[in-house]
Amino acid sequence: MLQEIHEKVEAIVKYYYSEKGKFTIMPLKIRWRGREHIITKLGYPHKYKDGRITMFIFEVSNKSTWFRLKHNTETLTWELEAVSDGNAT
Amino acid sequence: MHVDLNSCFATIEQQANPLLRGKPMGVVPFMSPSAVIIAPSIEAKALGIKTGFTLRDAKILCKGFVAKLADPRKYRDVHMKFRNIFKDYTPEVYPKSIDEAILDFSRTKLIYGNRSLSDIGMEIKQRMKEDIGEWIVCSIGISTNMMLAKLAAGLHKPDGLDIIDHTNILDVYKSIKLTDFPGIAERYQSRLNVYRIFSAMDFLKADKEMLQKNVFKSVVGGWWYTKLRGFESDPFEYERGSFGRQYAMKEATDDPKKLAAKLMKLCEGAGRKMRKAGYCAYGVHIACEYTDHTYWHKGHKFHTEMYSLMELFQKAMLMINYQPQWKPVRMLSVSFFDIIPCEKAQLTLFDIFDTKQRAIADVMDQVNDKYGEYTLIPSLMMNMQDEAVDRIPFGGASFIEDLYS
Incomplete structure (x- = not known):
């Protein structure tokens, strides 16, 4: 079930070049409502413009939970937009 | 070479969310039992769930069917x-x-x-x-x-x-x-x-x-x-002939005020695309699908071109008022046709009001480009941010240039 959250979270993020030389940004861990969630997989990162501000969307997951994170490149803040367990409602 | 992404939207959602992989799932434009599945996953197709099925039908065929709301940006x-x-x-x-x-x-x-x-x-x-x-x-x-x-x-x-x-x-x-x-x-x-x-x-x-x-x-x-016989005959490129938008109502309505507000939002969406591409239009076409499964549409070509939101909206309202009967509308669409590049449009000699309206439209577009959509809107469109949301149209090549603008 997917749940919209839209709350600010803290994030530990790794910026690196992959083995194939591709520059990659990977959130490794987020702290949401006092609890830490380790992220193991980067699903599909993409970006869009909200007016002049570029927003990065990181759809990431671990074994049991999927998170949609939004990174605001102006304020450099991270927002948890939604979570899901991947099951039907 | 023809390249076709298989079960495109559903595959992209499974790419973004690994927890959906291998599961029967599909993409819907809005969450409701009557929502139509616009892209079932390969696993859902194997169970007989096809594009066009309602979410209700898909759940009957497969209880664990996962519906995901469409994400056009992605x-x-x-x-x-x-x-x-x-x-x-x-x-x-x-x-x-x-x-x-x-x-x-x-x-x-x-x-x-x-x-x-x-x-x-x-x-x-x-x-x-x-x-x-x-x-x-x-x-x-x-x-x-x-x-x-x-x-x-x-x-x-x-x-x-x-x-x-x-x-x-x-x-x-x-x-x-x-x-x-x-x-x-x-x-x-x-x-x-x-x-x-x-x-x-x-x-x-x-x-x-x-x-x-x-x-x-x-x-x-x-x-x-x-x-x-293996030879080419079709043209590769299509020339754009119109700009339009369509909206499937969450709740059907025949209230002229509500329809006017929705119509204005559709005009704004289509008008923004048209102005961004540097066009103005002479024709407007309105189509309504009613809850009793009947359909009405009307198009008309005017003598003067339309550019600003108010010009587009006024003409669209004129058209919708031609409806023979106000019945609950479940699908409303508007398109502006007979388009020409703005620089080729006939200049007006006397109507200063139109010139001002167009200048205001340009400035409003610039503000919305800079600060985000719906930062500056006409009062009729207040509190409508979540309605007539972004959609991906199907089947045609004409809208493709919108992706690149």
Whole structure:
């Protein structure tokens, strides 16, 4: 079930070049409502413009939970937009 | 070469969310039991769930069916990425819709050198996995014209790569039905049947004049005669003829005030696209689908061009008031046709008001470009941010240029 959250979270993020030389940004861990969630997989990162501000969307997951994170490149803040367990409602 | 992303939106969602992989799921435009599934996953298709099924029907067939709300921004991003991959192989890339494109290699032999097109096809499949995601699969068809390339791409879905050329074209025709040809659906099939064309081989053997004069009753018949023999006949590029938007109501309404507000939002969406592309329009077309499954539409061409939101909205309101009866509307669409580039529009001698309106429209667009959509809106559109949301249209190439603006 997917749940919209839209709350600010803290994030530990790794910026690196992959083995194939591709520059990659990977959130490794987020702290949401006092609890830490380790992220193991980067699903599909993409970006869009909200007016002049570029927003990065990181759809990431671990074994049991999927998170949609939004990174605001102006304020450099991270927002948890939604979570899901991947099951039907 | 025709490249088609398999179950495009659903595959992208499974790429983004690994917890959805291997599950029957589908993409819907809004969350409601009556919402239509616009893209079922490969796993859902295997259970018999097809595009066009309602969410209610899908849940009957498969209790664990997962519905995911469409995310047009993500699909556009994927479209741009796969288009960039194609551009590495040929400059002649023609997107046919959000999830398929034609790559013309007929004049670019120097770029790919002595490699075969099937090698390039395999490389494109690999690049899609590396650059977009490991779950992304596409079908590739290679042939001498667009129609046969699309037919080849559909022979082995998902993840196929097929070539139709002079060595196997007859075998392919012997193995397919008339409706397997892109562009031949039930209606054309019955027309062909009337003239004793029951199979692809009959279609191939049909006389050109008969196809032109009797079956298709236009030059299209001649095009089919040419295409079936492996030559190109269709134009690669389409000229844009209109800008429009459509909205499926969450709750059907016949309230003129509510309809006016929705119509204004649709006019704003279509108008923004039109102004961004540098066009103005002379014609407006309104269509309503009612809850009793009846349909009404009306179009009209005016003497003066429309550009600003108020001009577009006033003319659209004029049209909707022609409805013979105000019945609950479940689908409302507006399009502006007969478009011309703004610089070619007739200048007005006297109407200073229109000139001011247009200047205001430009400034409003600039503000919204800078600070985000719906930062500055007419009062009628207040609190409507979440309605008539962004949608990905299907089936046509005309909207594709919106992706690049």
